Amino acid sequence: MTVERILPSDEAYELLGLTREIAEGELVPRAAPYEERGEFPRDVLRTIGRAGLLGLPYPEADGGGGQPYEVYLQVLETLATSWVAIAEAVSVHTLSCFPVAAYGTERQRKSLPDMLGGDLLGAYCLSEPQGGSDAASLTTRAVRDTDEYVVTGTKAWITHGGHADFYNIFCRTGGPGAAGISCLLADATTPGLLPQPPERTMGLRSSAPAQIVLDGARVPVDRLVGEEGGGFRIAMQALDAGRLGIAACAVGLAQAALDQAAAYAKERTQFGKPIAAFQGVGFMLADMATQIAAARALMLAAARLKDAGRPYSAEAAKAKLFATDTAMKVTTDAVQVLGGSGYVSDYPVERYFREAKVLQIVEGTNQIQRLVIARSLTRD
Structure with missing residues (x-):
């Protein structure tokens, strides 16, 4: 069924047209077999990234698409009509780029073009095994050791866990409650950052989440995003x-x-x-x-x-x-x-x-x- 849309620009109509072409040509043939096998569609996400669909709501100066959110969401909707796991992956990656895009230092922001272009896939580590909705009570702790944070704890239900290139880790650097939480940007290669096997899920099997165990993971202090205590x-x-x-x-x-x-x-x-x-x-x-x-x-x-x-x-x-x-x-x-x-x-x-x-x-x-x-x- 054709959905009648009123979009804010000719560019937006062209973008939706490109999205439909990719959805019909790349997503529809792959969705069922990938879901049946539980295979993560990293190659498909690279295709999405090369088409410029992984950074749409971010400024062009940062490597994004410079599109309003109302356009970005209709791109996501179009992708979801063909394969919802891909749309969810794009949504989570876009979410994962936000901390650096909004609060990152000049040095951290140098990675934005690769993030928004899809060369680097992101994950967002907020939930924990004993705390999802009550995010302010998270227990993963980061302790300062000279020029590094030593991070210990477990994150749960992490989309792209084990596949991401960078992880936003929300952890406790201070006292109890929201004011004690900070955000660290960790590379997938960080020693002590240990992705666990994917969960056996009812649906979205091609993008099953995984726990991330942080076993004394050492994250450089200059990977703190924003201020200490500003993570929540x-x-x-x-x-x-x-x-x-x-x-x-x-x-x-x-x-x-x-x-x-x-x-x-x-x-x-x-x-x-x-x-x-x-x-x-x-x-x-x-x-x-x-x-x-x-x-x-x-x-x-x-x-x-x-x-x-x-x-x-x-x-x-x-x-x-x-x-x-x-x-x-x-x-x-x-x-x-x-x-x-x-x-x-x-x-x-x-x-x-x-x-x-x-x-x-x-x-x-x-x-x-x-x-x-x-x-x-x-x-x-």
């Missing part, structure tokens, strides 16, 4: 933008599920006519389409606030919450439309259903999004 602020700012990325992934995945369901409903006949002609199926498809359109509108409204430099944290939470809940409902309904065919891997809606669930969890669970929204309503 960096993490939360990055997550606001990252939540919009996950919303875009959810919208694209839901659109793919609707497209499959509608196509099947037109072809599948029962009692002498296509099942789409039956009100029970037709109304289900109509609700799916309406929910997706609403999710897309909410996502783009939040993106335009961000592009205008206005507060958007609560709107990002609303977009992430609604879009990912929509993806879960739409993929569930798509399986129902296909009936028995939706329950087997011959059709992609079975995979879409499994993939949708994780989007309600990553970048802050949807319960946390509700908390963010509620607090925004009652804050003086």
Whole structure:
């Protein structure tokens, strides 16, 4: 189904056209076999990077694409329609570039062209085995030893863990609470930085997360991003933008599920006519389409606030919450439309259903999004 879009420039239309070409030519043929094998698509991400799609919302002077967030998110949505693991990887990499792009020293920022061009793949290490939503209570500790930090702890659910070239490590350099957290930029070759085997996940098997054990990892002091004690602020700012990325992934995945369901409903006949002609199926498809359109509108409204430099944290939470809940409902309904065919891997809606669930969890669970929204309503 063609989505009618109003984009801010001719360049943006051309960019979406390029994205569709890459999605159809490079992603669609690879998605199912890579997911079945659980193979990380590093070669595909290099192709995405060479096309200029890994640094879209960052300034051209830094090696980025100089695109507004509303355009970047629609690129992510388009990628997700073909292979959501790739869109999620692009979103996480974009998130991982934020600390250096926004707070990095002049020396750290020299790596930005390679980061934004995709030669260096990033990972974002905030969650821990015993602490995900309560990020301010993280326990990974960095102790200053002359010109190095010695880092000890374990990070969990790290997308690109074991495949990334650089890791943003959020760790405790001071006392308890948010004020004691700092951000360190560590190379994958850092001694003592030990990626663990990937998790065995329900979906997104080609991009399964992994724990990162930090066993006395020694990170040079000049790899501190921002100020000591400023890490929590960096993490939360990055997550606001990252939540919009996950919303875009959810919208694209839901659109793919609707497209499959509608196509099947037109072809599948029962009692002498296509099942789409039956009100029970037709109304289900109509609700799916309406929910997706609403999710897309909410996502783009939040993106335009961000592009205008206005507060958007609560709107990002609303977009992430609604879009990912929509993806879960739409993929569930798509399986129902296909009936028995939706329950087997011959059709992609079975995979879409499994993939949708994780989007309600990553970048802050949807319960946390509700908390963010509620607090925004009652804050003086």
